[in-house]
Amino acid sequence: MPDIGRDDPDSLRVLSRSPHPYHRHSLELHEPSDRLVHRPGRRIPVDNAASEPFPSLGSLVNSTTASDSGTEADDEHFLKGLPAPKARLHKGLRGQNEPLSGSSTPLLSPAVMEEEGRKRASGINQGDKRAISERIRRRRELVRRLAEMLLLGFQGGMIAVNPQVQPALRVYQEKIILVGGLLAVLAAAYPLRVMIWTYRRGKPSDLIPLRIPPAFDPAPLLYPLFIPFFVSLLVSQSVKGVVLPNLVLGIAALPRALFPGSRFWENMSSSHWLLSCVPFALEKIIPAVGPPAGDELPHEVLILLYPLHQTLCLILHHLTTTSLLVAELHLFSIALINLLLLASSPQAVILQAVLWGGGLGLIVFCSRVIRWGISLARVPKWRFRRTKQPAKRTSCLRMLKQFLSLALGRPRHDQRADYGGADVSDSGHSTDGYLDGILNRTIRASSVIGGNEISPVALETLRPSRLSFEQPAFGTPPRRHTLPSVENVVSRSKMSTPSGRRKRSASSSVRAFFSLTQSQASLRKWLYAGYVYFCAVAVILVGIRAYVQRFALSGEEPIGWALGYLFGDLPQFRFHVVNANLESWICLPARGDDLLACSSGWVEHLRRSSLGEANTRLILCAYWVSIIVVGLAIVFRLSPIYEVDTRRKVFHFMMVAMFLPTIYVDPAWIALALSIMLAVFLLLDLLRASQLPPLSKPIASFLTPYVDGRDLRGPVVISHIFLLIGCAIPLWLSLASLGRAGDGYLRGWEVPTREVSMVTGVVCVGLGDAAASLIGRRWGRRKWLWGGGKSIEGSLAFAVAVFGGLMAASLWLRIGRWPTTVVHLEVPVADFIASGHGSLMSVLGLSNLWAWALSESRKAALCASVASLTEAVLTGGNDNVVVPVVLWTCVKSIGM
Structure with missing residues (x-):
């Protein structure tokens, strides 16, 4: 075994049986390039890494990502998502660099570290082969990252040409140019800083000592900056003052290594905080920047966005540890801050109350109790204190038998009576009796093998002396008749489990429960659970209920409002409410306006006039429940036949069947239902x-x-949560960009217009991801140039499925005749069906039909292609969340 220094905790950690992959040694948010973890032939010792002036430039040379394709959360078997096994296997051992939230880095690294590592790790021939293979892999990875950057640039160009975005671009033109210039300066200065740092430590072999790290991934550098900015531009027409906060948050989410003076041991960097204030701090210094608009957030709020973002990232990292990558953490934090500061619609306010109010309430009141419950659950049953059993009375016959055995000199078989002071094990036998039995069997077996039977008296003479006493514990009587070696055996048994494994050292939080008995531990678990359930119910019924009543429902009581919102059109319910004089508590909806319903399309006419709005919501709930029941029955039916991946895709198709036909019917109700399901x-x-x-x-x-x-x-089990978020985020963003209507207690709960971007999440996650996984795993033979788990056949299947879903959604939007935000050719299918005669061509006109189909198919093909390529190159984020947002920006900007 190679010699490992005592001062290298990371190397010693690998050989530990309990690596604790979720344990952190500090409160900082680990970023991918925060530490130098280079093993073979490193030039900078670990002890001196903290004292280096430029410590965050290292790359994880020997690190392994979770999978070849980055995030295979929904399209690969879980065994493929695990890290590769090490040469020396240990049970429960994860990768050496796994405790970090992602092992990739978005920044360049000094080449001297990798060169020295290769020279010592392998010979000359092997080093040459490895250098050639790494050079080829780096070139392919560079092509992949260039394609990723080009896709983001193409999305930015599509958004810039959108007429609805032009006013926001004119208002924030100077600030956008200023932020772009700042990023260019930081990006250009970083390689120079790396070169200076390298030359100070020796003369490198290359003139430009820069290398792309083997795990290079620009996702933490690109997505937290550009995706929120793109989304803010598209919703800026309805949400005032959304662009400037996202510019500040984009700078705050950049890697700290880009900013001079930042140190990896600091939770917050002064230089980083100062530069995050550039978009609004130079308004008075540079006249061209101009003052902020009237609806902008105050400067006092904008200047606190950086510490708020960093603190929120630390909290989320503490809660999720290695479940989320660095880019996902920053995106999640930026989304929560936007929701906190800019929520205005009732649905957004309810989501804000659920995530912020419910999350902070549970953290404040239940975090310590939940931590105790987790520590108690880690204690094995055999570590709890055993209950004292009452002593059994010895009968006269038993005493006579013991006396005769002593008189005849025979070995005693009643071990519990003979060794009454010994500790009794789980099987009911004492330790001393167990050792005596082993000794008897060993001596008898050796005598039989030797050919001479030994007598019981001779056996007693061969037995070691029993006159030694074991030192008793405090408050217990001394133990008699013990072997001299029992003390050592017992001490060894205290260091091992009953199965023979060496005991792991328990933490202080776990050792605190060793004094409990099994029944006391079970009772304490139930008490912890009761307290957590009580706090959850109290937070919902007291805190969230009061907040929603004041800020989302205009003072209406939430429970009464919900009853009227769902059951207000039932005749019996209305009768009992009016009869009991509960109209001040339960809000009953008014009768539908036939003229308005007819002008909004035949589906709206059916919803408002024929069925009723509340009854329509009940019908949608019954439809969803039926889909869930049928889907679960199919999953359980396929369990013994098909693999896990195929069964998982049933849930994707369930989401399509539940939401693709129903989102246009009542988008506000579905947005509320998705918020509740996420909670x-x-x-x-x-x-x-x-x-x-x-x-x-x-x-x-x-x-x-x-x-x-x-x-x-x-x-955190994130698959089903990300599946729901991927379907819900495009709908929430579309509702944020659209106007609202409604009177009385339904003010803000009616959406007068619809658009195809509402269903992009369902189409992308439910159809595209499922098709790519099923087709790629079975018929995928040609991998992309950069390798990984994604195949060209799977990407084509993704594009075709998304294209078909977008065309079906666009056709359903025209058939339902909902008002749209984009001018389209009308397709009066309802009038044609009602007329009962003629042909479709005579009503629509052949030229109009083909013009509509050609225009929509071009847009759908472009959006599907961009989404498919993004899904193929993406590694730094979950494709179930990032790709739906990318598809939403494409559909929204192109005006489909």
């Missing part, structure tokens, strides 16, 4: 991770057959 998913996963009875085990048992590699990287 339920997060709460259930919290209960599962806390391991509190009675819900933790059933939830874990249900989710275990469907988890993948990303779910096993941390404590």
